[in-house]
Amino acid sequence: MIEAIRLTVNGDTREVGVPSHFTLLExxxxxLGLTGSKQGCDKGDCGACTVLLDGxxxxxxxxxxxxxxxxxxTTIEGLARGDGPHPLQEAFDITGGAQCGFCTPxxxxxxxxxxxxxxxxxxxxxxxxxxxxxxxxxxxxxxxEAIELAAAIARERVALEDEAxx
Amino acid sequence: MKLEDFRAKQAExxxxxxxxxxxxxxxFQVIGQRLRRTDGLAKSTGSAVYADDISLPGMxxxxxxxSPHPHARILTIDVSGxxxxxxxxxxxxxxxxxxxxxxxxxxxxxxxLCLDKVRHVGDGVAxxxxxxEDTANEALELIEVExxxxxxxxxxxxxxxxxxxxxxxxKKAGQNGNVSKNVHLEFGYVDAMMTQADVVIEGEYYFExxxxxxxxxxxxxxxxxxxxxxTVWSTTQVPHYLHRELAxxxxxxxxxxxxxxxxxxxxxxxxxxxxxxxxxVAKLAMITGRPVKILYTREEVFYxxxxxxxxxxxxxxxxSRDGRIKAVDAQTIIDGGAYxxxxxxxxxxxxxxxxxxxxxxxxxxxxxxxxxNKPCCGPKRGHGSVQPRFAIEVQLDKIAEHLExxxxxLRRRNLLGPDSRTVNEFRITSNGFLKCLxxxxxxxxxxxxxxxxxxxxxxxxxxxxxxxxxxxPIYPNAxxxxxxxxxxDRSGRVAVFAGASEIGQGSDSMLxxxxxEELGVPLDYVRILSADTDLTPVDLGAYSSRxxxxxxxxxxxxxxxIKQQIQQAVAEEWLCRPKHVKLVxxxxxxxxxxxxxxxxxxxxxxxxxxxGALGATGSYNTPKDIHxxxxxxxxxxxxxxxxxxxxxxxxxxxxxxxVEVGKIWIAHDxxxxxxxxxxxxxxxxxxxxxxxxxxxxxxxxxxxxxHNAPSLLDYKIPTSLDTPEMQSLIVESVDPxxxxxxxxxxxxxxxxxxxxxxxxxxxxVGVRIDRLPFSPPRVWRALQHRTETERAGDIxxxxxxxx
Numbered sequence: 009m010i011e012a013i014r015l016t017v018n019g020d021t022r023e024v025g026v027p028s029h030f031t032l033l034e035x036x037x038x039x040l041g042l043t044g045s046k047q048g049c050d051k052g053d054c055g056a057c058t059v060l061l062d063g064x065x066x067x068x069x070x071x072x073x074x075x076x077x078x079x080x081x082t083t084i085e086g087l088a089r090g091d092g093p094h095p096l097q098e099a100f101d102i103t104g105g106a107q108c109g110f111c112t113p114x115x116x117x118x119x120x121x122x123x124x125x126x127x128x129x130x131x132x133x134x135x136x137x138x139x140x141x142x143x144x145x146x147x148x149x150x151x152x153e154a155i156e157l158a159a160a161i162a163r164e165r166v167a168l169e170d171e172a173x174x
Numbered sequence: 175m176k177l178e179d180f181r182a183k184q185a186e187x188x189x190x191x192x193x194x195x196x197x198x199x200x201x202f203q204v205i206g207q208r209l210r211r212t213d214g215l216a217k218s219t220g221s222a223v224y225a226d227d228i229s230l231p232g233m234x235x236x237x238x239x240x241s242p243h244p245h246a247r248i249l250t251i252d253v254s255g256x257x258x259x260x261x262x263x264x265x266x267x268x269x270x271x272x273x274x275x276x277x278x279x280x281x282x283x284x285x286x287l288c289l290d291k292v293r294h295v296g297d298g299v300a301x302x303x304x305x306x307e308d309t310a311n312e313a314l315e316l317i318e319v320e321x322x323x324x325x326x327x328x329x330x331x332x333x334x335x336x337x338x339x340x341x342x343x344x345k346k347a348g349q350n351g352n353v354s355k356n357v358h359l360e361f362g363y364v365d366a367m368m369t370q371a372d373v374v375i376e377g378e379y380y381f382e383x384x385x386x387x388x389x390x391x392x393x394x395x396x397x398x399x400x401x402x403x404x405t406v407w408s409t410t411q412v413p414h415y416l417h418r419e420l421a422x423x424x425x426x427x428x429x430x431x432x433x434x435x436x437x438x439x440x441x442x443x444x445x446x447x448x449x450x451x452x453x454x455v456a457k458l459a460m461i462t463g464r465p466v467k468i469l470y471t472r473e474e475v476f477y478x479x480x481x482x483x484x485x486x487x488x489x490x491x492x493x494s495r496d497g498r499i500k501a502v503d504a505q506t507i508i509d510g511g512a513y514x515x516x517x518x519x520x521x522x523x524x525x526x527x528x529x530x531x532x533x534x535x536x537x538x539x540x541x542x543x544x545x546x547n548k549p550c551c552g553p554k555r556g557h558g559s560v561q562p563r564f565a566i567e568v569q570l571d572k573i574a575e576h577l578e579x580x581x582x583x584l585r586r587r588n589l590l591g592p593d594s595r596t597v598n599e600f601r602i603t604s605n606g607f608l609k610c611l612x613x614x615x616x617x618x619x620x621x622x623x624x625x626x627x628x629x630x631x632x633x634x635x636x637x638x639x640x641x642x643x644x645x646x647p648i649y650p651n652a653x654x655x656x657x658x659x660x661x662x663d664r665s666g667r668v669a670v671f672a673g674a675s676e677i678g679q680g681s682d683s684m685l686x687x688x689x690x691e692e693l694g695v696p697l698d699y700v701r702i703l704s705a706d707t708d709l710t711p712v713d714l715g716a717y718s719s720r721x722x723x724x725x726x727x728x729x730x731x732x733x734x735x736i737k738q739q740i741q742q743a744v745a746e747e748w749l750c751r752p753k754h755v756k757l758v759x760x761x762x763x764x765x766x767x768x769x770x771x772x773x774x775x776x777x778x779x780x781x782x783x784x785x786g787a788l789g790a791t792g793s794y795n796t797p798k799d800i801h802x803x804x805x806x807x808x809x810x811x812x813x814x815x816x817x818x819x820x821x822x823x824x825x826x827x828x829x830x831x832x833v834e835v836g837k838i839w840i841a842h843d844x845x846x847x848x849x850x851x852x853x854x855x856x857x858x859x860x861x862x863x864x865x866x867x868x869x870x871x872x873x874x875x876x877x878x879x880x881h882n883a884p885s886l887l888d889y890k891i892p893t894s895l896d897t898p899e900m901q902s903l904i905v906e907s908v909d910p911x912x913x914x915x916x917x918x919x920x921x922x923x924x925x926x927x928x929x930x931x932x933x934x935x936x937x938x939v940g941v942r943i944d945r946l947p948f949s950p951p952r953v954w955r956a957l958q959h960r961t962e963t964e965r966a967g968d969i970x971x972x973x974x975x976x977x
Contacts, residue, residue, distance in 0.1 A: 043227035044220020046439070048389040049472040053886035056389055084220035093215060101214035104851040107859065108678025109217025110390040110439025116218060138894040142886060144389050144440050145678050147862030148894045150855055 013077055017042065018086025032076045033057045033068040036083060044084035044113045048142070055141035058114035059083045065121045065140070084113035087120060095161035096120060096154070105154030107145035115141045119155045127166075128159055195768050197758050204691040205914050208851045211683040212702055213437065213676070222437045225393035225409045230465035233395070234263055236458050237310040238450060238468070239300040239317050240477065241292035244547035244879030245326035245339065248290055248299060248319060255316030256302055261309035264461045265317070267300045271457055275419045277412075277447035279649045281514040283342060286423060286453030292321070293341055293512035294549050295879045296477030298450040303458040303466050327352065328875055330486075330509040330544035341512060341545040354510045354543040355521040357806060361529075361597045362536030367501035371492025375572045378488050380945040381561035383509065383873040384866075385481035386554050387891050390439020391470040392478060396455030398463065405432040408452050411441040411675045412715030415648065417707045419448045420456055435705035441677040442863070443553040444480055446717045447515060476884035480552030481873055483520055483543070484509040485561040491569040497577050497584045499534040502569075504562065508543040508551075515552035517543045519809060523558025526810035528566050529596035530639035531607040531817050532588040537597045548875050553717060555863055556640065556924045567636035567929030568944065571936065580624065581635050581933065582615050585819075592907070599802035600811055604917070606843030606907035607637060610819035613841040613903040618821035625937060629973045630826050634933025637819045640922035641812035642845075642912065643720025645796040654793035656724035657711035660689065660732045662788035666760075666775030668693055669701045673713030674725040676704055679920050680852040681721045685729050687848055688913065692733035693740070694757030694774050711791065719918030722848065723814060724794045726913030732792025736781075739788065743781035744772065797911075814909045816917045817843040820861065820926035822898075824934040831954025835865055835898040835931055842902070845909035845917035854902040856919040861900050864927025866892050870947055940972030 011028040014021060017040060026035045036042045036059070045068055048056035052070040059068045060082035061075075088094045096116050099105065106112040115138060122129055122137035129137070134155050135148075143151060197203055216222040253265040268289040276282035287298045300317050304310040327333035327341070333352040340351025368374060394408040404426060410416045413433040421428035438445065451468040458466040470478065485508050492501040506524050510517050525539030554560075574581040590596065592605040614620070614635065623633045647655055659671040668689050676682040686700040703709060713725050741752040744762050748755070754765045755777075762777035764770040772780075782788050801811035819841045825834045840857045847853040870890040874882045883889045908915035928946070936942055941956040964971050 037227075038229075042220075043223070046224070046390070047226065047469075048391065048439075049886045051472065051885060051887065053472075054389055084218075088219065093219065097215060097218040100218045101210050104211065104214075104855045106211075106214055106217040107680070107855055108388070108390070108438060108440040109213070109222055110224065110388075110678075112217050113220045135894040140893075142389060142891060142893065144387055144442070144863075144891065145859045146855060147858035147900055148897050149858045149900050150851075151894075 013074065015076055015081065016079070017081045018083060026073050030073045031069055032059070032071040032073050032081070035073040036068060042083050042085050046110055046113060048110065055118065056111050056114040058117040058141060060117055060121060063121065063124060065118045084116060087116060095158040095165065099154040099158035099161060103150050103154040103157055105146065105151045111141055111143045115143065115151060119158065123159055123162060127163055129155065191768060194759060194761060194763060198756055198765055198768070202691060202914070203758055204687050205848050207849065209687065209697065209849050211680055212686045212697070213682055224390060224439055225395065225407055225436050226469050228395055228407055228436065230395065230397060233465040233467055234303040234305060234458070234462060235307045235310055236301050236303040236454060236466050236468045237307065237314055238298045238454060239314045241295060241297040241299055243292055243321055243323055244295050245324040245341065246292050246321035247324060248288060248292065249322055250320045251300060252318040253300060255318065256313035259309065259313045259316060261305040262302060262313045263464065264303045264458050265300060265313070266454065266457055266461070271423055271453055273423045275423050275448055276514055277415060277516055277648065278514060278518050281518060284513050286450050294547050296549060297512070301454040301458060303462055326547035326879060328546055328548060328879060330507050330546055333544050333546050341547060352545045354514060354517045354545050356542045357521050357525060358540045359525060359598070359804065359806060360538040364501045364503050364536045364538040367536040368490065368492045368503065371500040372495040373573060373576050374490055374492045375569055375576065376490045377565065377569055377572065377944060379565040379568065381485045381487070381564055382946040383482050383484040383551060384554065384871040385476065385479055385873045386442040386444030387886070387889065388440030388442055388444055391472060391475045392445060392449060392451060393467070393469045394452045394455045395465060395467045396459035397465040398459040403430050403432065404456055404460065405434065406452055406456050407434045407436060409438050409445050410435055410452070411438065411445045411677050411717065412447065413675060413705045413707055414673060414712050414714055416448050416452060420452065423453055424456055432708040435675055438677040441716065442555045443557060443717065446553055446715065447480065449478055472886060473884040476881050476889065477549050479511065479549035480515055482554040482560065482867070483551040485524065487562060487565040489565050489569050491573060493573050495577065497573065497579050497587045499532055499588050501536045502534050502566065504539040506539065506541040506562065508541060510543045510545055511548045511550040512545060513550040515550050516557070520558040522806055522809040524562050526598060527559035527641070528562045529598045529600065530590050530602060530815060531605065531637050532585065533590045534597050547879055555860065556921045559640070560925050560928065563638050563925040564928045564932065567926065568932050571634070571933040582611055582620060585611060585637055599807060601800045602815055603911065604814060604845055604907035604909040605817060606905040607817035607819065609905045610817055610841035610843055611637065613905065614819045614821040614839045617901060617903060618823065618839045620821060630828060630938055631824070632934045632936065632938025633821055633823050634930045634937055635819065635821050636926035636929035636933060638922060638925035640816050640918060640925065641718060641810065642723040642814040642816060642918040643796065643812055644718050645798065645801060645811045645813060646808045647714055654728065654795045655720070656713040656728045657791060657793040658685070658725060658728040658732045659711050659791045660736055660789060662736060662778050664775065664779055664782065666695055666773070666778060667699045667701060668695055669703060670729065671710045672702065672704045672725055672729065673710045674704050674721050675716035677716045679716065679856065681716065681725065683852065684722055684726060684848055688726060688729045689733055692730065692737050694759060694761065696760050719921045722916050723912055723918060726916060727794035728792045730792065730913050731794065732790045735790035735792065736788055739785050740777050740781045743784040744777050747780055813911050814845065814917045816919065816922040818922045818926050820930040822927065822930040822934045824931060824938055826935055826938045826953065828939060828957055831950040831952070831957060833869060833935060833948050833953055835869065837899040837901065838865065838927060838930070839901050840903065840923050841905055842919060842923045843905040843907045844919040845912045846906045846915035847904050848914060848916050850904055853904055853919045857902040857923040858900045860921065860923035861927050862892065862897055864924040865898060865931065867946060868928040868931045868948055870949065872947060
């Protein structure tokens, strides 16, 4: 059965027809064409489908799409704000934090949630924040580096903005 | 223009000139720099299009019906119920594709869908294409298959002993159909050397099976154009072999088949041969005239497998009093699963690839790969040699213990240096193993820690060696192993067409670095188009750690042809010698007078005016005159070998048997690091994967033949909280034949993780764990056993002096 629901994704609210048994991941990938969020297991085990739901990292592959109604969904496509890559994207590019790149969108969303409440996280905080995102390529080392660098870039951007305001 | 603007511009120009001048002094401009990847931002912004991100108009979805039995004859298949279901477009069974295929040309024994027999739970028997996945799944339930269940074998020794219902027809009359391959080779006089040895250590080791677990499941899309042209997009790491096998199996002219490999979400060897889904989407597309997609479920990925072979290894190693290896005698039973895959190669590799980095006076191995009724094993990162590497490196640790020698010192005494031959006649050229040992010894503070850390903590060392591709291709032919085509544009842009498979290792970036280095164009000006059999020249695929070495050399070959034309054309303009025209940092400049320069695009234009459209092909082929002079001596011979040494530090909880690996120091001789960031990424990813196999992974089966844990929750792989700290130490031995001296980095650094951890556990608590994984129950039982033996007074308590 197709159900008409209102979804707010990356700041855009729209009404879409979605099969009522769809997960949020299916709605994103197959209805909205936002294929950045990945399906690695379809069971909530790998974290490749992680999106932000009202700012909190959420496994979209096990979330019924109706649960996303009236909530803000942010996907990897909505991470950058139009003024160039997000600090995380920049930092992953510099440190080689992405190899095959398949876990990367999910990792970045978990990391974005971490950085939203911690501007200088320790490695242990990073490890905890990423514990639901499996990466099979990097051994995580360069991902930690990337997130530390992203935090530094973000701090610098904030400092520059503050300076500009003064 | 204001004065200050003018001055700023002048200053900028002077700085640029200085930079260019300095650049000319350097050996390389791009090679060796810590640069970004060409695909990094596409991947981190979600815009990279992977196979399952492709959706074509009118696309159907297909699913494969799989056997619930480990071994059974197919008596009848009734698909009428499925065909009658609304939304179903086509149903196929084995008889629709009756030609066998296989990655090894003389062992083609698989069918896209089983013809008469299923050989493991999960073997495919029918496929349905429907309007969506749900309908296809519903249709699978309506297919009726009548099976005659046969006896089945899950254990290779059992399969060797029983011939009542062989899994395959015997290869020759009178042979056991459950034997996939036996290799027996002897170099020197093992029995004589063993009697001369002062110490002989015997050990039995068991390496549990593990699987690749790339985060991206296998996916393929087939499209058959009305004009009769088949296109298959697939998560394959061997587009060329898939191309050939698709044409063979589907009875198509190979020129009418196109294979496109999109970015791949991890492979590690798990996508290095054709799978049922690629044939099924192709056949279903041909029948329906619609695009057809299959995406494996995670469970199907576990059953598709082709991962690490379980191996039972019995080793005897003889050494002289001063620690020199006199003889190695190895007997190995390899659990192959239901099919051949690369099994012939695996069987050879299990013996052929452990003869470096150490000298040994004599060596014998006998390896037998056995069919069992389980998903087929195949090549996983470090194909065939990770298992025996575990055995031999622990054997060496035991010898060092027996002789009261430091295990690093023991390895130094057996060094096989550069420009040497292994006991099985492989040619070693560059060899940085000694440097690897030196670096890990120092970085880990080895001397202060070995046997000196308190009880429960320990360090272990291990070394290894791996191939940079193989000298002989899978199907015999004299053509290049890799080729590249370059096309130069008037804007200064260079397009690279390469068959190489980007699987996350960075092969696209590697090609861009080479073009940027040779032609002086900025990285942004290089476009890479890879792994599309309609558009790119052949590369044999991303396996055997061959891509950088082979495709890199092919790319240099092509780039230098164009470079020569540009130098000639510019030299004529400047009335100088071509060799003085340097292509650096977006400029052509005169090396003798850096004031004379042209933007690179203008240099390209001069060359185009002189020669016509600019383009070049380059290729690489392996040396064919270096291999062992015996039957099988070609298998394992490589143009260059990489070397690795690890030290692992562990903390063993004696109450629970839990092993925490704190840190792994990884020193790897990659010849030359074309981009250290990518090399480190391979080293860390490899060491992580070895650690995972050592501590937690178990690809095992229930007595019914069902997979024990076919999910990413139950098949344990390390999270960020489990993974140890890792430190990469790059060693550059500069190989005489590698591109700029480079060798492989993607597989070698996995090998020593496992024995280094095993040896560290021994150093920590004095128990040998000779079976994988080193899980808490196994370690705990070994500790209990040791405690009992200590109480009986048979051995002294471990490390009492450090407590």
